[in-house]
Amino acid sequence: MAxxxxxxxxxxxxxxxxxxxAIWLLVLCYVAYSFNAMGLSWERFNExxxxxxxxxxxxxxxxxxxxxxxxxxxxxxxxxxIISSIxxxxxxxxxxxxxxxxxxxxxxxxxIRTLIALCxxxxxxxxxxxxxxxxxxxxxxxxxxxxxxxxxxxxxxFAEAIEEISLKQVEAIRATGAGFTSIILFSVMPQVFSRxxxxxxxxxxxxxxxSTMVGIVGAGGLGGTLFSAFQRFDYDFVAAILIIIIxxxxxxxxxxxxxxxxxx
Amino acid sequence: MNTIDHHWQRFTLKQKLSRYAVYLVLxxxxxxxxxxxxxxxxxxxxxxxxxxxxFSRMWPIDFAYYPDTVHDAxxxxxxxxxxxxxxxLIFAVPxxxxxASNIVQSTWCHWISRFFLVSSRSVNSLVWALxxxxxxxxxxxxxxxxxxxxxxxxxxxxxGEAIEEVNMGxxxxxxxxxxxxxxxxxxxxxxxxxxxxxxxxxxxxxxNVRESAVLGLVGAGGIxxxxxxxxxxxxxxxxxxxxxxIFVIVILAEIVVVNIRKRLI
Numbered sequence: 001m002a003x004x005x006x007x008x009x010x011x012x013x014x015x016x017x018x019x020x021x022a023i024w025l026l027v028l029c030y031v032a033y034s035f036n037a038m039g040l041s042w043e044r045f046n047e048x049x050x051x052x053x054x055x056x057x058x059x060x061x062x063x064x065x066x067x068x069x070x071x072x073x074x075x076x077x078x079x080x081x082i083i084s085s086i087x088x089x090x091x092x093x094x095x096x097x098x099x100x101x102x103x104x105x106x107x108x109x110x111x112i113r114t115l116i117a118l119c120x121x122x123x124x125x126x127x128x129x130x131x132x133x134x135x136x137x138x139x140x141x142x143x144x145x146x147x148x149x150x151x152x153x154x155x156x157x158f159a160e161a162i163e164e165i166s167l168k169q170v171e172a173i174r175a176t177g178a179g180f181t182s183i184i185l186f187s188v189m190p191q192v193f194s195r196x197x198x199x200x201x202x203x204x205x206x207x208x209x210x211s212t213m214v215g216i217v218g219a220g221g222l223g224g225t226l227f228s229a230f231q232r233f234d235y236d237f238v239a240a241i242l243i244i245i246i247x248x249x250x251x252x253x254x255x256x257x258x259x260x261x262x263x264x
Numbered sequence: 265m266n267t268i269d270h271h272w273q274r275f276t277l278k279q280k281l282s283r284y285a286v287y288l289v290l291x292x293x294x295x296x297x298x299x300x301x302x303x304x305x306x307x308x309x310x311x312x313x314x315x316x317x318x319f320s321r322m323w324p325i326d327f328a329y330y331p332d333t334v335h336d337a338x339x340x341x342x343x344x345x346x347x348x349x350x351x352x353l354i355f356a357v358p359x360x361x362x363x364a365s366n367i368v369q370s371t372w373c374h375w376i377s378r379f380f381l382v383s384s385r386s387v388n389s390l391v392w393a394l395x396x397x398x399x400x401x402x403x404x405x406x407x408x409x410x411x412x413x414x415x416x417x418x419x420x421x422x423x424g425e426a427i428e429e430v431n432m433g434x435x436x437x438x439x440x441x442x443x444x445x446x447x448x449x450x451x452x453x454x455x456x457x458x459x460x461x462x463x464x465x466x467x468x469x470x471x472n473v474r475e476s477a478v479l480g481l482v483g484a485g486g487i488x489x490x491x492x493x494x495x496x497x498x499x500x501x502x503x504x505x506x507x508x509x510i511f512v513i514v515i516l517a518e519i520v521v522v523n524i525r526k527r528l529i
Contacts, residue, residue: 031350034343038404048400055399079297086294121514125390125478126507129495134314140303144311213388217481220302223390227482230394246386262282 055235062243063236069225070244077221077248080142081211085204087143088150093196095151096158097184103162113159119152128214139220146207146214153206157199158192165191197263201256208252212245222248322504329502333490334509341486342513344404344479345472348411349465355380355412356419363424366432367453377420385417389475393484407484411472419468426460427453462528466521473517477510 035041064070098104099112127148131141165188173187215223222245229237275283362368362377392413396406435452443451480488487506494502 027350031347034347038340038343038347038408044400044405048405051399055395076301079301082293082297083301086290121511122507123474123478125481126491126510129481129491130315130318133495134318135307135311136304138303138307139301140307140311143301143303209386209388213390216390216394226391227394230398235398242387242391245391246383249386259286262279262286 058235059239061236062239063234064240066237070222070240073215073222073225073241074244074248076139077208077211077215077223080139080146080214080221081204081208081252084143084146084211085150085200085207088147088207089154089200089203091147092151092155092158095155096162097188099155099159100162102165102167103184103188116152116155116159119148120156121152124149124210124214125217128217128219132218137218137220142211142214142219142221145219146210149210150203150207154196154199154203158196161192161195161199162188194263198260201259205249205252205256209249212248318500321500322507324501325504325508326499326501327505329505330509334487334506337480337487337490337506338509338513340404341476341480341488342473344407344411344476344484344486345469348408348476349415349469349472351408351412352415352419352468353465356416356423359416359420360423360427361449363420364427366428366430377424381417381420381424383417384413384415385421387414389414389479390482393479393482397483402483402485404485407476407479407486410479410484411476414475415468415472418471419464422464423457423461426457426464430456459528463525466524470517470521474514477513 095112095116099109099116101109124145128141128145131144135141135144169187169191170183173183178186212222212226215221215225216227218224222241226238226241226245229235229241359377359380362373363381365374368374389410393406393410396409396413400406400409430453434456435448438448438452476486478488480486480490481492483489487510491503491506491510494500494506
């Protein structure tokens with residue numbers, strides 16, 4: 001009788017992949033090396049844990065007694081975020097159009113693309129430092145920084161969205177003899193507008209986050225208050241500021257969700 | 265006989281009104297902010313001149329400064345970014361597993377993990393660095409932990425979403441063979457999540473290289489310390505050297521990530 005032969009030598013379906021194992025080993029070696037090279041040791045970590053409990057003890061309860069200072073910083077952060085988002089989005093609307101390769105000749109799109117990439121390369125804090133040194137302390141430096149950051153992000157995504165549109169509608173509008181502005185307004189924009197709104201609300205959100213941070217290098221907003229509270233070891237006030245920042249960010253997320261729902 | 269209304273509208277009245285309301289609120293907020301924000305107009309008019317002055321001081325770049333200080337600081341920055349990304353995984357993987365609804369069913373677990381992920385993302389890496397500098401003192405350890413804690417939210421959220429998209433067929437097949445919990449994770453979920461996992465980690469590493477370059481401004485090690493020192497001493501040619509080094513390393517990181525991604529996926 002022909003029974004089922006179960007003693008066949010089958011290949012193991014989960015074979016050891018030596019290449020991947022080697023990569024994991026390399027990562028392990030790297031971790032050991034870098035822990036040594038940077039002088040990270042368990043004693044130092046343990047010591048730090050003591051400091052951490054001390055710090056937490058001083059942070060709790062949060063101290064809201066200087067709420068007027070807190071509110072003025074908060075309002076300044078909000079203003080920086082709003083102005084820089086609106087200016088940045090407006091500028092990137094044009095830059096995005098000019099950077100799209102399917103609408104513009106190469107000699108227009110290439111320099112604009114380079115400009116956008118340059119805006120994106122540096123971290124906002126570094127740009128903030130440069131602006132603080134050139135236009136002085138205060139909200140103006142923060143606004144300019146976040147405008148640059150917004151351009152680097154939205155203009156790139158917007159240009160990519162434009163490059164993905166269907167050109168048939170563009171041709172249809174062009175066939176009616178429409179001018180350039182009409183072509184943009186009636187064939188390009190309707191196809192990308194909802195995505196543009198999506199990028200913009202995301203950028204408003206992230207500008208709100210960053211506006212609380214540029215103050216650390218002196219560019220206005222709540223970050224400056226936070227940094228000076230850290231330097232004066234007012235940890236209970238620091239806790240209050242952190243709570244306000246998290247609340248602000250959650251509020252921003254809530255707002256951008258509403259806007260996104262309206263424009264969907 | 266009922267007549268059909270042929271008048272076509274793209275949006276209903278309510279949609280239109282709510283859109284106009286958004287525009288109106290934006291304009292009001294913008295005008296209000298412009299009026300109350302403390303911008304000194306002379307500074308704004310002066311800005312191009314001041315910037316030209318700053319860039320003229322940056323030129324020529326002090327290349328002799330590179331081997332002295334910048335090189336070591338640059339290696340330190342890369343180490344902070346890489347080690348920070350690796351330490352993130354220790355926290356982010358369990359949180360991602362807890363956050364995926366096809367692995368853990370309990371709503372309580374979801375809320376706990378979501379709380380950690382959101383709070384990790386809401387606090388900026390510079391603020392994390394400030395906190396860790398006051399705990400561990402200035403130095404690399406604060407930078408590594410700041411990068412790690414900032415990345416947990418990002419990696420955990422995206423990884424959780426990748427796990428939720430896994431094809432459950434092979435998981436059920438494994439369960440039917442009576443495989444243990446651990447081997448279901450390793451042989452069922454892991455091979456499917458693997459490409460997403462590597463692309464998320466690489467993406468975050470790329471971001472972390474940029475972020476770790478500024479952590480030194482609050483004393484958390486890396487190239488930022490060099491940048492801050494030379495800026496406080498008004499040595500603008502050295503500032504330019506540090507900025508150039510950051511620029512090159514960021515571009516290199518991007519090229520590396522793009523190439524590895526092409527191989528893996």
